[in-house]
Amino acid sequence: MAVYTIENYVLRYDLDQNRPWVIFHYQVGGNWKNVNWFPPKEDAVYLADMLRNETPIYYVESGGKKWITTGAEQIGEEES
Secondary structure, eight states: OHHHOEEEEEEEEEEETTTTEEEEEEETTEEEEEEOOOOGGHHHHHHOOOOOOOOEEEEEETTTTTEEEOOOOOOOOOOO
C-alpha cells in the first residue's frame, strides 16, 4: 500500500460537463505528482469541506484501488 500526503489541491467545477474537477498534488521521491479526479457532483460539497478543513489528508493506492483519507482524530475532537 502506498500512502502519500496531499500537499495542495485545486477544486474546480467543469461548466461544460456539469461536474466537479479535483486536482491534488503530492510528492514521490521529491518529484511532484498529481491526480485529476471527477467525482459525482453530489459529492462536491463534502469533498470541499474535507479538503478545506481536515489535515493531514492522504492519497492511498492499494491493490488497484485509490482513495483519499484524513489522519486519525479522537472522537469529539474540536477544530482549533
